[in-house]
Amino acid sequence: MPSPWKSRSEREPRRPPASDAGRGPAGPGPREELRLYGLNAVRAVFARRPDAIRKLYLTEGRIPALQPLLKWCVAHRVGYRVVEEEDLHRLAASAHHEGVVADVLRVEPTPLSAWLRDLPDGPQCAIWLDGVGNPHNFGAILRSAAHFGVAAVLLPKDSTLALSGAAARVAEGGAEAVPLVRLGRSDNALAQLRGAGFTLAATVVSGGRDLFATAPPARLVYVLGAEGEGMDRELASGCDLQLSIPGTGAVESLNVAAATAVMLAAWRARA
Structure with a gap:
């Protein structure tokens, strides 16, 4: 089984493209996805509906706290990237991301x-x-x-x-x-x-x-x-x-x- 950790050469670029919030032509679009941030918010999605997770970004410091989620991502071929703090600022459009951002499928009312x-x-x-x-x-x-x-x-x-x-x-x-x-x-x-x-x-x-x-x-x-x-x-x-x-x-x-x-x-x- 491949390692759950990414090498530095595979990490997110310093300026992640805004289009990362959506998927390609064959997958869900931005309106069907929600960009979550915050440790408890991401953990709650993982606990209740892990299949909704489409992409994960985290700082190196969050690797220990999110090991179960990262192992799940590897097992289910869900992409994740270890990024720098300022990258998460841009992805979340907030400084309150607590070291993790996830793109997940939105639940309609x-x-x-x-x-x-x-x-x-x-x-x-x-x-x-x-x-x-x-x-x-x-x-x-x-x-x-x-x-x-x-x-x-x-x-x-x-x-x-x-x-x-x-x-x-x-x-x-x-x-x-x-x-x-x-x-x-x-x-x-x-x-x-x-x-x-x-x-x-x-x-x-x-x-x-x-x-x-x-x-x-x-x-x-x-x-x-x-x-x-x-x-x-x-x-x-x-x-x-x-x-x-x-x-x-x-x-x-x-x-x-x-x-x-x-x-x-x-x-x-x-x-």
Whole structure:
């Protein structure tokens, strides 16, 4: 069996071509692939769906920590290159790559009907993100969702929100643990979720019920609004509950990622 380590002559050039994110004419294109970076993000893909890995770049210092992955790459003829730190800066377009970058196949969101069909009975919690767009907030939400055992993150029909390398790194592996689900029209989605036994709770800055004084239903969807504009008013009014997180009033509100963590902790404590 060939050695899992590359010689210096086989290493990545100092300026890796941008086209490395995609494949050749016969393989997946850039839109079907995602460039991940960060140790936990890459390890999570390897643990859950190793066949999705298409190419790996790492610094020499990461070889010991990634030996199982490198051996897998050799056994399955997946290319990898040992590169310099500055090469990873360019590949990831970030200094926060933690010594490893991987090109992996992207998982497309599941349609709502398919997700509901396969969802087990019993207590379940999901998050509906209305207009959230910041990748770091998205990553933090996915991390909290994985920690508290959320069944899915629901994305509106016209939402452009998608997993990015930055979001996956912030999620610290959580992006692989929480399915993304694509909704249809909002009114249809509300009806489908209610038909599956879910209560929908809009999270509002003020005027809602006290989160900590309200017993959460066993099957619950938290609907959270955008970072700046907040939630669509029609959607908020169409939910079954409106919930607020009480605080001192010293600041107007928590940001959407922090609010999500608080909401999920409240559900987990009482579900």
